[in-house]
Amino acid sequence: MADVWNKEIETLSKDEAEALRMKNLKEQLRYVYERNDFYKKKFIDAGASPNDIKTWADFRSLPVFMDKETERACRDESLERFGHPFGMHLCVPLEEILVIKTTGGTTGLPTFTYSFTANDMARWNEGTARLFYLAGLRKGDRVLFCFPLSGCWAGSIVKDPLFQMHIATVEVGAETPASRIIDFARMTMPNVIIATPSFAEKFALEYQETTGNEVRELDINKLFLTGEPGVGIPAVKKHIEELYGGRWNEVFMANGEAYVGSCNQQEYRGLHEVAPDLTIWAADLVDPETRKPIPVKEGAIGEGVITSLKREGTPLIKYALGDIIQIESGPCSCNYPGSGYRIRILGRLSDRLLINGRSIYPVAIRDVVVSYIPMVTGAMRIVLKSLPPKIEPPLLLKIEHGVGIGKDALDNLAKKIAKDISDRFSVPSEIVFISPGALGRVTKKTPLFEERY
Ligand SMILES: [Zn+2]
Structure with missing residues (x-):
């Protein structure tokens, strides 16, 4: 059995873990109902009260309460009525909020989704430490921590769990x-870097310009790169891993919730949920169209709905996160004992395409294309001739072929990829190959679409 951060919780049997989750869930629902008018009204509108939620099925039958838009409206209303930005779902007196952070890339006014009480901060540290431990961070590692420390960006609290793990940070x-x-x-010799992908790439280039040597001479072998859309783009991942000569570990944390990340195995079998006692996400999968529950089984695709457990300040209850996920099947060779699901993140709901009435996510298409490396480079675009999400078949793909692949081989490859896409998603596709590198390389936000409308 894999070594884990929290032996007591992460090695619970499935039944024990489910019982603990249900206990925490009932407590959290009662807590928000009693302390908060916003949530109380959500329950009343749904014709329910926390006392009615006796089983997991009862909970699943509750409607979605919130999404990103509701959260913004909640912030605006609390600013107007109470003069604070923490939202109408704030459940504690203002002075209990000790950590005030927002996420990067917010347009307009920020939402302070990472508003934590002291206990919320401890909860965050616990969930995040489990992720880092799963990915192989241990006492004795030394982390070069390169998130922006100024401003109020949530990246800066990613370092707090490291201290609890007795892992040194060079901030x-x-x-x-x-x-x-x-x-x-060069003086402190870190073996881990935590940063955004674009920072890691820029730093590698600056290192070479300044010292004349490659950044891999630092021997940074673990990369935790997160916080921007470059995450999960195979071509970007491969490029940065080559620059450093290390392994890129994925972690995903949203709004102080979710807690999913990769283990240290070579074969990628999705991201592990490490804190089903602290947060519900994949287990509450809904159809993104109707927001009705769908069965959570291997291969299922849907929108994960967040419900915080054991959160005090601004718990999220039935919050549709906007990320489309797929439940991953089969065992993972790490033998992680935790009872959470394994998932793949397919992309944002807003990226969804509709072809012949079927939902298609660009990241899922890219996963198919990337499986043909080195025949392809992994870079591709979906060409849109009209305004999405509804597009006319076939799905038009521009794909960079690999170096030195002849025309006959490409004709064959086009047929294979199209068949793969048809088998998996039941949509016809048309493939146009272009030369390696023709799409350029962008780290920060590699587009998946080419818009021709
Ligand atoms: Zn694993």
Whole structure:
């Protein structure tokens, strides 16, 4: 059995874990109902009260209460009525909120989704430590921590669990001039980097310009790169892993929730949920169209709905996160004992395409294409001739072929990829090959679409 951070919780049997989750869920629902008018009204509108939620099926039958838009409206209303930005779902007196953070890339006014009480912060540290431990971080590792430290971005609290794990951090902050970070790194010799993908790539180039050597001389062998859309793009991942000579570990945390991440196995079998006692997500899968529950079984695709457990400040209850996930099947060779699901993140709901009435997610198409590396480079675009989501078949794909592949081989490859897509998604596709590198390389936000409308 794999070694885990929290032996007591992560090695519970499935039945024990489910009982604990149900206990925590009932407590959380009663807590928000008693303390918060916003949630109380959501229950009343649904014709239910926390006392009616006796079984998992009862909980699943509750409607979605919130999404990103509701959260923004909640913030605006609390600003107007109470003069604070924490939202109408705030469940504690204002002075209990000790951590005030938002996420990167927010347009317009920020939502302070990461508003934590002291206990919420401990909960965050616990869930995140389980992720880092699963990915192989241990006492004795030394982390170069390069998230922006200024502002109020949530990236800065990713370092707090490391302290609890007795893992040293060299906090440089992404705003520090590259030459200083290089000095720090060469003197303190970290073997782990935590940063955004675009920072890691930029730093590697600056390292080479400044020192004349490659960044891999630092021997940073574990990369935790997160916080922007470059995450999960295979071509970007491969490029950065080559620059550093290390392994890119995926972690996904949304709104102080979710807690899913990769283990340290070579074969990728999805991301592991490590904290089903602290947060519900994959287990509450809904159809993104109707927001009605769908059965959570191997291969199922849907929108995960977040419900916080054991959260005090701004618990999220029945919050449709907007990420489309797929339940992963089969065992993972890491033998992680936790009772959570394994999932793949297919993309944002807003990226969805509808072809012949079927939902298609660009990331799922890309996964098919990437499986043909080295015959292809992995870079591709879906060409849209009209405004999405509804598009006319066939699905038009522009794909970079690999170096030195002849025309006959490409004709064959096009047929194979099209058949694969048809078998998996029941949609016809048309494939146009272009030369390697023709699509350019962008780390920060590699587009999946080419818009021709
Ligand atoms: Zn695993």
